[in-house]
Amino acid sequence: MLKASNIYKSYGNLPILKGVDFTVEKGxxxxxxxxxxxxxxxxxxxxxxxxxxxxxxxxxxxTAIHRLSSKELSAFRNLHIGFVFQFHHLLPEFTAxxxxxIPAYIGGTKTDIAEKRAMExxxxxGVASRANHKPSQLSGGEQQRISVARALINNPKIILAxxxxxxxxxxxxxxxxxxxxxxRDSMGHTFVIVTHNEDLANISDRTIHxxxxxxx
Ligand SMILES: Nc1ncnc2c1ncn2[C@@H]1O[C@H](COP(=O)(O)OP(=O)(O)OP(=O)(O)O)[C@@H](O)[C@H]1O
Ligand SMILES: [Mg+2]
Numbered sequence: 001m002l003k004a005s006n007i008y009k010s011y012g013n014l015p016i017l018k019g020v021d022f023t024v025e026k027g028x029x030x031x032x033x034x035x036x037x038x039x040x041x042x043x044x045x046x047x048x049x050x051x052x053x054x055x056x057x058x059x060x061x062x063t064a065i066h067r068l069s070s071k072e073l074s075a076f077r078n079l080h081i082g083f084v085f086q087f088h089h090l091l092p093e094f095t096a097x098x099x100x101x102i103p104a105y106i107g108g109t110k111t112d113i114a115e116k117r118a119m120e121x122x123x124x125x126g127v128a129s130r131a132n133h134k135p136s137q138l139s140g141g142e143q144q145r146i147s148v149a150r151a152l153i154n155n156p157k158i159i160l161a162x163x164x165x166x167x168x169x170x171x172x173x174x175x176x177x178x179x180x181x182x183x184r185d186s187m188g189h190t191f192v193i194v195t196h197n198e199d200l201a202n203i204s205d206r207t208i209h210x211x212x213x214x215x216x
Pocket of ligand 2: 040041042162
């Protein structure tokens with residue numbers, strides 16, 4: 001469902017990605033591991049359309065995302081890609097429920113439909129009782145589950161996560177990882193997860209190692 005071919009990316013004259021080839025099957029959970037500075041986030045941002053490769057092609061299902069204009073990319077990203085980051089990036093002035101609904105509103109979904117789906121997701125993720133709390137009133141694990149709900153609201157083709165459990169204690173990290181597998185098992189979601197967490201890498205379907213600008 002995702003195919004990246006011959007991806008090159010440099011910052012200035014510093015080459016970061018040197019011809020990366022990477023494919024992901026539907027329903028797969030793939031971990032990307034590697035030393036700090038290896039280019040993991042750079043690769044994730046390129047496959048997530050947040051950054052452009054200097055060279056190479058990225059297909060998500062049948063869409064050649066390297067050919068889309070920036071306006072088309074924004075719409076594609078909103079509808080088909082879910083992001084979970086190390087820091088949750090929830091908007092502090094909005095409630096959990098409102099934060100989850102925002103990508104749906106951007107995609108043009110009506111309020112009542114978005115709120116219904118958001119509540120279903122919050123329920124599924126075990127945080128329905130926190131729907132009206134602001135992010136500052138939530139624990140780290142709860143905040144991260146809200147950000148997973150936000151990533152899922154538009155039912156994306158693929159979820160990209162960059163160190164999603166990097167800020168969680170081991171118990172909350174394990175719960176978040178279990179959640180990813182439960183979502184995959186129940187709804188067939190596809191995940192690419194950059195992680196330093198060995199437990200997560202070990203239970204993934206496949207682990208990719210980044211080194212010297214390439215993957216192994
Ligand atoms: N916008 C930028 N401008 C210049 N250099 C950059 C930029 N973004 C990243 N880099 C450099 O590219 C390299 C790869 O960065 P990247 O964020 O992909 O690493 P990473 O593998 O995700 O590391 P970490 O595990 O620390 O998050 C690093 O050396 C970084 O300093
Ligand atoms: Mg990184």
